[in-house]
Amino acid sequence: MDAAPVAANDQEREQHRPASLSPETLARTLRAVAAELERDPELARRISGAIAGPEAPPSDTALRQPTSEHGDTGNTDEGDKDDERVATRQKRSTFRPRLITGASPDLGPGIPDPFTLQAKRGEEGLRAALEELRLGTLRAIVREHHLDPEGKLTRQNDAARLRVLILEAVARNHD
Amino acid sequence: MAAICIANNKGGVGKTTTAVNLAAGLARLNYRVLVVDVDGQANATYALTGRVHPVPSLYDVLVGDRKLESVIWQTNEENVWLVPGDGRLQNADVELAARPGREWRLAKALHGQNYDYIIIDTPPSLGVLTQNALAASHRVLIPISLTEFSLIGMDKLEATIEDLRDQLDLYDLEIAGVVATFYENTTTANDTWGILEKKYEGRVLETRIPKNLDLEKAHRENESILSFAPTSSGGQAYTQLAREVKRLVPAQPRPYDRRRSQTA
Numbered sequence: 001m002d003a004a005p006v007a008a009n010d011q012e013r014e015q016h017r018p019a020s021l022s023p024e025t026l027a028r029t030l031r032a033v034a035a036e037l038e039r040d041p042e043l044a045r046r047i048s049g050a051i052a053g054p055e056a057p058p059s060d061t062a063l064r065q066p067t068s069e070h071g072d073t074g075n076t077d078e079g080d081k082d083d084e085r086v087a088t089r090q091k092r093s094t095f096r097p098r099l100i101t102g103a104s105p106d107l108g109p110g111i112p113d114p115f116t117l118q119a120k121r122g123e124e125g126l127r128a129a130l131e132e133l134r135l136g137t138l139r140a141i142v143r144e145h146h147l148d149p150e151g152k153l154t155r156q157n158d159a160a161r162l163r164v165l166i167l168e169a170v171a172r173n174h175d
Numbered sequence: 176m177a178a179i180c181i182a183n184n185k186g187g188v189g190k191t192t193t194a195v196n197l198a199a200g201l202a203r204l205n206y207r208v209l210v211v212d213v214d215g216q217a218n219a220t221y222a223l224t225g226r227v228h229p230v231p232s233l234y235d236v237l238v239g240d241r242k243l244e245s246v247i248w249q250t251n252e253e254n255v256w257l258v259p260g261d262g263r264l265q266n267a268d269v270e271l272a273a274r275p276g277r278e279w280r281l282a283k284a285l286h287g288q289n290y291d292y293i294i295i296d297t298p299p300s301l302g303v304l305t306q307n308a309l310a311a312s313h314r315v316l317i318p319i320s321l322t323e324f325s326l327i328g329m330d331k332l333e334a335t336i337e338d339l340r341d342q343l344d345l346y347d348l349e350i351a352g353v354v355a356t357f358y359e360n361t362t363t364a365n366d367t368w369g370i371l372e373k374k375y376e377g378r379v380l381e382t383r384i385p386k387n388l389d390l391e392k393a394h395r396e397n398e399s400i401l402s403f404a405p406t407s408s409g410g411q412a413y414t415q416l417a418r419e420v421k422r423l424v425p426a427q428p429r430p431y432d433r434r435r436s437q438t439a
Contacts, residue, residue: 102227109229110249136398137225140251157396157403 180312186299189356194296199399200417202254206291215265225397228261268302282311291426314351321364
């Protein structure tokens, strides 16, 4: 951050300077601070957090992109137009590591069959099994069992809606 | 049938990402593709199925006596099948070391398989497993990240391929090309690209795979970029790569049959 330069021969004047800054110095300093805040969003976030006070947790809500339960950004025509923007947001967001345990070995090889799972485990068992599965596997189940003939839902990156679709289809079949 | 080995002894250059997404790209060109996960980290297995270190796997085929057919899985990608890997493969180099014909076990296991393409994902090493992958392949595709240290060690991979050609009589094993990954329009990346073009004159693929967060997200969601974000920069690049690979390494209309005697 640029500070107002103070010449060595101005030392005496400095000693006699009143506590308040001159309007010019204040304006110059604030302009420098503003420029730095615009350049460095992380600094802006920290300062914003400090102004909010220690009792308030540092808020990065405004900086965080809307995410689904998997943290995806939807089908990313939009997202990929500006990877740099997304990357910058990603850096700012809190990293939340996740232990990858994968889907249960009980599901057997290949694409799980929700009808078999319902028969073996009941509705709650099926629901629990689907909760473990991620978008790709859910989409594959829908595709393999022709649960979305028009393919509208399958093209969306929305795991929750795919789970509902699968549960409804299995329930219909059960009835 | 054409078998393509995705190899580079360096880690983190995009081998698995390339294997998974190239397979999906070829599948979208109406080819039947078998991915073989030779890497003990089994990341391709996770990316295509959501399973972590499933058993049985390729390990049981290479080290045990299980038939390959019994470990072929349908994946989350249409027209893509998988021979999964698991963590035990990390010990397979040692376990296979003393076996006669150890470099040919994968080729032997694949005999008779009837896919248009076999894509083999390899570990970041040049041990027995990678040798199996190379011996089982017709062509090698080398992903190279356009980063500062990416060119270190490249000569080692080429030397290994040359050695294998001599030792195993793999006279028809060729480098199909070098594909640049993690591309960003920076001075370092463009300079590295320039060096690659000089070093691998005529063999650097036109497609450059960009650095793209969606590629990572797609792995996390257990699917290819072509399912997760087909219009993303990564999705478009892998669509283009599949077309380029199809042109460079055409699928042959006959079942897999690759033995030592044939290549001599």
